[in-house]
Amino acid sequence: MPRMKANGLNFHVQQSGDGPDVVLIHGLTGDLSIWFLARTLATLAESFRVTAYDLRGHGYSDAPETGYTSLDHAGDLLAVLDELDVRKARLVGHSFGAVIAMHAAVLAPERVEALVLSDPYFPSLRHLEDLSRWGHWQNFRKEAEDAGVSLSADTWYDLTNFFDQVLHLDDQKLLAFRQAVGLPGLNRVLRLAKTTCGRDSKLDGGLSAEMIDEVSVPCLALYGEYSPFLSTADYLVQHLPRCEGRRIPDAQHRAPEENPRAFNAEVLAFLESLQPAERQKVRS
Amino acid sequence: MSTATDENELLDELRQVFRDGLGVEPVDPITPATRFFADLGLASIDAVVLGEELQKRYGRTLPFSGLLAELGGRAERDLTIGELVAFLQRTL
Numbered sequence: 295m296p297r298m299k300a301n302g303l304n305f306h307v308q309q310s311g312d313g314p315d316v317v318l319i320h321g322l323t324g325d326l327s328i329w330f331l332a333r334t335l336a337t338l339a340e341s342f343r344v345t346a347y348d349l350r351g352h353g354y355s356d357a358p359e360t361g362y363t364s365l366d367h368a369g370d371l372l373a374v375l376d377e378l379d380v381r382k383a384r385l386v387g388h389s390f391g392a393v394i395a396m397h398a399a400v401l402a403p404e405r406v407e408a409l410v411l412s413d414p415y416f417p418s419l420r421h422l423e424d425l426s427r428w429g430h431w432q433n434f435r436k437e438a439e440d441a442g443v444s445l446s447a448d449t450w451y452d453l454t455n456f457f458d459q460v461l462h463l464d465d466q467k468l469l470a471f472r473q474a475v476g477l478p479g480l481n482r483v484l485r486l487a488k489t490t491c492g493r494d495s496k497l498d499g500g501l502s503a504e505m506i507d508e509v510s511v512p513c514l515a516l517y518g519e520y521s522p523f524l525s526t527a528d529y530l531v532q533h534l535p536r537c538e539g540r541r542i543p544d545a546q547h548r549a550p551e552e553n554p555r556a557f558n559a560e561v562l563a564f565l566e567s568l569q570p571a572e573r574q575k576v577r578s
Numbered sequence: 579m580s581t582a583t584d585e586n587e588l589l590d591e592l593r594q595v596f597r598d599g600l601g602v603e604p605v606d607p608i609t610p611a612t613r614f615f616a617d618l619g620l621a622s623i624d625a626v627v628l629g630e631e632l633q634k635r636y637g638r639t640l641p642f643s644g645l646l647a648e649l650g651g652r653a654e655r656d657l658t659i660g661e662l663v664a665f666l667q668r669t670l
Contacts, residue, residue: 296630308626310643327622331650336643353623476619554650 297354301373306354307347311339314407315380316565318346319371321389322453322495323486325353328388332554337562342384347374349391351486362491363499364390364417368397375405384565386410388550390495393417397501399509408512408568410561411530413547415523416506418498422525441474442467454492461487506533513537514564518545518552538564583670585610588663591635599631600624610660625649625657632666640669 298307308326316338318329326346329335338344348355350370351362371394375383384407387395392414399406415423435445443459445452460483463471472480513534517527519541531539540560545552589610596602602618614620620628629642645665649657 296627306627325621325623327626327646330626330643330646331622333643333647333650336647348623354627472619476615476621478619478624479621482621551650 298374298377300377301370303350303356303358303370305347305350305356305370305374307345307374307378308335309343309345309378310335311342311344313342315383316342316344317371317375317380317383317385318344319385319387319391319394320346320349320352321387321391322349322491323352323483324388325349327353328550332550332557334386334550334554334558334561337558338386338565341562341566345374345378345380345383349394351489351491352482357485357489359488360490360494362489362494363497364393364397364495364501365401365499366494367394368401371395371398372402372405381405382407384408384410384568386412386561386565387414388412389414389547393501396506396509397499399511400501400505403509403511406511408514408565409509410514410516410564412516412549412557412561413518413521413523415526416498416501416503417496418501418503418506419526419529422529423523437474442470452492453495457483457487457492460484506530508535510535512564512568514560515539516549516557516560516564517541518547518549519543520546522547540564583667585663585667588666589659592659592662592666595628595631595635599634600628608659610658610663612659614657614659614662616656622646622649622655636670640666 296306296308298305318334320326320328325348329346335344335346349367351357382405385395385398392411393416395409396411399409438445438456442463443456445456460471475483513530513536515527515530515537517524521527527539530537542549542553542556542560549557593608596608604618612618614625625646629640632642633640649655
């Protein structure tokens with residue numbers, strides 16, 4: 295079960311629990327371990343059958359050279375659901391994982407019951423946000439600098455540029471970088487850096503603002519209190535027909551890590567509010 | 579037939595799982611004081627896969643996700659091999 299072939303690639307998949315299906319989708323440069331560290335998988339598995347997987351290029355899944363737009367990732371997601379025989383699921387995506395979830399809801403609305411959108415920034419809505427204020431990337435720049443990768447003031451929030459620099463580190467800097475992120479970490483960054491992930495993730499992949507506006511399944515726009523993307527949060531609540539907005543206290547862009555307890559509680563409350571009427575009656 | 583719960587036997591088994599399951603060939607031998615992240619250079623996703631490998635080896639479900647969740651709450655975010663041995667002694 296932990297390894298599965300879908301869409302021509304091998305995926306690392308974890309599943310736990312019983313009940314309606316929930317799928318957890320991590321963000322770029324992350325992997326499914328976040329759902330273990332944050333206890334999200336265990337919490338939700340008490341009421342749902344929860345599936346988490348490593349995106350292509352990430353964790354223990356295959357890393358093809360190309361195909362990293364949200365369209366490609368959404369194709370993977372639907373193929374993984376096919377393999378698992380999951381007809382319909384509630385999708386919980388963090389950051390770019392939420393963009394993938396949204397794209398899947400546009401491609402196959404009949405298979406998506408609801409969406410939890412945790413702190414996404416959509417390429418087609420980039421005009422709403424000022425990336426230079428993105429604290430997450432500012433931290434990232436500092437982490438990269440400590441590891442020997444200097445990102446210029448103009449490009450420091452650019453994943454492509456970061457990958458490019460990592461690929462061209464001299465031996466001494468490579469050693470420093472390896473010491474900072476560990477050998478498997480280094481190998482994984484190098485693996486992803488050789489793909490089109492950095493470039494592709496900036497493209498809208500066909501997910502236009504008009505398409506986003508029409509997603510009519512129940513949505514939760516869940517953003518950190520200090521998220522750099524609160525304009526996107528407001529946009530989603532205003533434009534989508536059935537989107538409610540919630541904020542996670544004491545969190546910036548990485549609420550599942552920064553405040554896992556509050557994050558899990560919000561996700562669980564929202565997902566449970568969608569239970570069939572019968573089950574709700576039993577619970578009350 | 580009997581499952582090893584002896585510390586040294588478990589340590590040996592863990593060394594095998596690290597080598598065969600995770601492809602880790604450490605420069606220094608793995609001891610109870612070896613740290614999963616700082617010394618072996620592994621990441622949290624490797625801990626998830628270690629859990630899979632251990633469950634495969636022992637043919638049963640281990641409360642590994644509880645261990646990972648506890649790890650997520652630690653300031654240091656590291657785990658010694660000795661702690662893993664203790665975990666196996668508790669749960670096997």
